[in-house]
Amino acid sequence: MKKGGTVIDMKYEKLFKDHTQELRETIDRLDQYYEQVIEVAKQFKKAFDSGNKILIAGNGGSGAQALHLSDEMVGRYRNDRQAYPAISLTADGAVITCIGNDFGYDNVFGRQVAAFGQPGDIFVGLTTSGASENILKAAAVARERGMLIIGFMGEGGVFQELCDFVLQAPSKKSAVVQEMHLHAIHLLCELFEEPISI
Numbered sequence: 001m002k003k004g005g006t007v008i009d010m011k012y013e014k015l016f017k018d019h020t021q022e023l024r025e026t027i028d029r030l031d032q033y034y035e036q037v038i039e040v041a042k043q044f045k046k047a048f049d050s051g052n053k054i055l056i057a058g059n060g061g062s063g064a065q066a067l068h069l070s071d072e073m074v075g076r077y078r079n080d081r082q083a084y085p086a087i088s089l090t091a092d093g094a095v096i097t098c099i100g101n102d103f104g105y106d107n108v109f110g111r112q113v114a115a116f117g118q119p120g121d122i123f124v125g126l127t128t129s130g131a132s133e134n135i136l137k138a139a140a141v142a143r144e145r146g147m148l149i150i151g152f153m154g155e156g157g158v159f160q161e162l163c164d165f166v167l168q169a170p171s172k173k174s175a176v177v178q179e180m181h182l183h184a185i186h187l188l189c190e191l192f193e194e195p196i197s198i
Contacts, residue, residue, distance in 0.1 A: 022176055029170045030180075036167045037184050040150055041191040041198045043165060044084075047122050047148070053085035055116055057109040057138055058126030058152075061178045063090035065126050065152070069185045077189035084192065087116065089138075109138035119146030126181060128174040130157010139163070152181050 044054060054073070056066040066088045073086035089112045090096070099111045113123055123142035125135040130153040139149050139162040151163040154177035160166045169180035191198050 019175070022171070022173060023179060026169065026171045026176050026180060033168070033170060033180070033184070034187075036165070037187045038191070038198065039165055040167050040184075041188050043122060043148060043150065044188070044192075045198050047120060048084050050120055052118065052120040052122070053087060053116075054122040054124055055087050055089055055113055055142075055147075056124040056126070057089040057112075057135060059090075059132055059134065061174075062126035062128060062132075062152075062181070063088075065178065065181050065185065066090050066124070068182070069124070069188070072185065072189045073192070077186075077193050079193060081193065089113070106133045106137055109134050110141040113138045113141040113145065113147070117142055117145040117147050120148075121145075122148045122150055124150045124152065125159060125163075126152040127157065127159055128154050128177040128181075130154065130159040132159075135159060136162065152184065153177070154180075 047054060056069055057063075058066040067090055070086040070088035070091070073084040075083070089109050095112065096108050099108045103111055117123065123139060125139055127135045130151070136159060139159065142149050143162070148165070149163045151159045151166045153159055153166065154169050154174070155172045160168070167181075167184055169177040171177050171180065
């Protein structure tokens with residue numbers, strides 16, 4: 001494999017090609033995923049139009065995706081447009097460590113949902129495994145508060161049973177699922193960027 005006139009070592013070539021091939025195969029199976037993206041956009045719009053907000057949570061890489069989604073909604077994606085109320089529950093390190101210390105890490109998101117969630121709001125949980133305990137607990141709190149629950153996940157996991165809507169990347173590999181979630185976030189931004197009826 002050559003890039004810019006250099007030869008990539010064979011051990012790296014196989015690693016890169018294997019991951020890229022898995023990503024390519026996943027991208028080729030996104031028809032249902034695109035339909036799910038549109039449905040999620042509709043639910044977001046319905047909440048925003050009603051004066052509600054979305055609360056977003058995830059761990060690790062999914063936590064970074066939660067931040068990314070809220071940043072794009074509150075700030076801007078490409079063009080200046082209205083700000084949309086989206087809060088990442090991974091953003092405040094002091095709150096997370098306080099809750100983790102006093103109530104346990106499994107409650108770092110549920111406690112925040114209890115503080116900020118209102119009927120008609122949306123809880124968005126990102127979990128590649130579909131089994132993150134703090135996401136499951138947050139979803140239970142969201143249900144108690146009359147919120148809609150949307151899951152960004154991969155194949156498998158019990159989280160989908162708690163969700164009203166699921167955005168399910170067609171893969172079980174965490175890295176690929178996260179890459180698909182980023183793709184979905186940018187597609188959602190595109191839908192809110194353009195004057196498209198959603």
